[in-house]
């Protein structure tokens with residue numbers, strides 16, 4: 001029996017000292033030789049725990065086996081059966097708590113690098129122009145998809161595969177949702193990855209109409225009047241939360257959403273772009289999730305010194321481990337157990353610092369994480385020019401308010417069951433607009449479940 005390779009094949013990445021000066025992708029991914037070596041570490045479990053750990057149940061051992069056999073077309077076909085955005089997921093999914101977290105190899109050794117292998121296969125398919133996307137004959141049913149983030153795109157893919165005429169309505173001028181306006185270029189290249197994968201969907205006959213704000217340009221009722229037989233809402237959770245502390249309206253305080261949208265969607269990271277973006281000399285980012293890491297690493301690349309202020313410890317940080325690791329390598333400073341109490345400013349109304357208190361961890365709260373408790377008399381200031389607030393997001397209430405009979409929750413989200421069925425007949429929903437801010441793959445999984453419900457509602461068998 002061949003000896004088990006305990007350690008992963010390392011993945012090459014841009015040197016930290018170099019990459020802080022550019023917006024090019026940080027991780028290079030595997031080449032063919034590395035991918036085959038890593039794939040050969042998989043012991044092809046009879047009861048693969050990795051598949052159960054994947055929210056869209058990709059047949060992981062099968063695609064890994066195809067890589068070992070050098071049959072990349074087969075690997076790409078296996079992945080495409082369950083995921084329409086493999087190049088995206090291979091780059092941004094939190095694999096350490098999903099498939100890789102469940103991988104049996106992880107008990108004694110390092111788990112298989114499933115995400116990097118998925119990325120390799122997706123990139124191979126693009127480079128070799130191998131595509132499984134094709135237009136199937138129409139079944140005569142028209143479905144409107146609201147929002148072009150991962151939930152909407154995954155729902156549209158499955159509906160198009162079943163022969164529905166799908167139109168995606170997107171409020172912004174580019175499709176992709178958070179994949180284009182939130183996650184930066186150095187983590188997820190837009191042209192090479194996001195636009196390419198959306199292009200595959202368009203090859204299946206899906207129409208994408210941008211600059212259409214459903215609830216304003218057109219209502220859900222009007223979509224039905226125009227002849228759509230069902231509507232899926234995947235409008236995400238793009239409304240930023242704030243701290244509600246004194247000084248938050250000073251010049252230089254910005255939400256991470258606005259900061260990242262300016263840099264990514266409006267291309268402010270490109271020196272040729274006319275979009276203004278202000279980082280000053282020193283930035284404090286408040287928060288500890290992926291959004292905070294993206295804002296911090298973007299500000300660093302725009303030339304600022306960056307501190308991340310987070311009220312718990314690194315262990316409780318919701319950001320992906322890889323992102324925290326990359327941020328540290330690049331020089332982001334982490335000021336942990338720190339809670340802001342006021343933004344400080346000068347007489348001209350500009351930020352000069354952030355007043356904070358020191359915290360310690362107490363008993364676990366309802367999320368299971370230990371609650372941060374303020375240490376008395378521990379106030380201190382961090383001087384800075386810009387404060388970026390990355391505390392999470394709620395949904396925009398527009399669609400709920402303009403769609404009679406659609407039940408909403410107190411966070412402006414849409415109430416839907418686990419199959420995406422809402423209180424309004426013919427209207428389905430999934431992704432962040434239902435769950436609150438979550439992950440790309442969970443949004444995709446919700447979009448797929450809703451597509452299945454829509455096909456049942458329309459009495460169409462899955463092809």
Ligand SMILES: Cc1cc2nc3c(=O)[nH]c(=O)nc-3n(C[C@H](O)[C@H](O)[C@H](O)COP(=O)(O)OP(=O)(O)OC[C@H]3O[C@@H](n4cnc5c(N)ncnc54)[C@H](O)[C@@H]3O)c2cc1C
Pocket residue numbers: 092093094146147148149150151152169170171172175176177178179182183212213214215234235236237238260290291294320396398399430431432433437438439440441443
């Ligand atoms: C900066 C950032 C980094 C992240 N990093 C990661 C990561 O590394 N890994 C991970 O798994 N997840 C990450 N996430 C979370 C992940 O991106 C989201 O959970 C996911 O995109 C949700 O998908 P969605 O389709 O529900 O919504 P979204 O991606 O938000 O897409 C919703 C779309 O609907 C559009 N829309 C909204 N209202 C309307 C309307 N009225 N009419 C028409 N269109 C409308 C929006 O413009 C948007 O394009 C990150 C999120 C952010 C913000």
Ligand code: SF4
Pocket residue numbers: 041042043044045048049050051060061064102103104105112114
């Ligand atoms: S659990 Fe790990 S070792 Fe087992 S099949 Fe999945 S990837 Fe391979």
